[in-house]
Amino acid sequence: MKVLETARLNLRQLTLHDSPFFLAIMNEPAFIRNVADRGLRTPADAASYIAEKIFPSYEEFGFGMYVVELKDTGQPVGTCGLLKRPTMEDVDIGYAFLSEFWGKGYAFEAAVAVMDYGRNVLGLPKIVALTSPQNESSIKLLEKLGMRFERLIQVPGWEGESKLFV
DSSP states (O other): OEEEEOSSEEEEEOOGGGHHHHHHHHTOHHHHHHTOOOOOOSHHHHHHHIIIIIHHHHHHHSOOEEEEEETTTOOEEEEEEEEOOTTOSSEEEEEEEOGGGTTSSHHHHHHHHHHHIIIIISOOSOEEEEEOTTOHHHHHHHHHTTOOEEEEEOOTTSSSOEEEEO
16 A cells, blocks of 8 residues: 655555565674674564564554655665654654665665645654664765754663654
């Protein structure tokens, strides 16, 4: 189900058919280094994660992580969406892209669309972002989105501190 469209991208809900792609995203070295190793090693692991972690967000909140596809080819290049974590008061934006598609502006384009959707369609009063302190490219993207660093926080279940952007 397509949720958003930009000049170059379509954003849609994940399906179980996206398991091989999702597995690749979750095993990008930068994702493991800057977010977490979710322990997904097979397409079946990815399918279980999608069913247990992604689908419930769509059902409970009406939003979640979306597949980002190139509009002209339909090729999936990343994920971007909104997350409501049980340990966080506010909704946060998240994104991850296959490294071969970095530096093309896709993450920024998708994130602008997701932020606009969150504010103007879903009516979210505040959207925040978390990133590891050493993730310079993510920090630059958040600043380009107009977000500013507020403070370091410890997110339950995560190793180390995270930078909170508002």
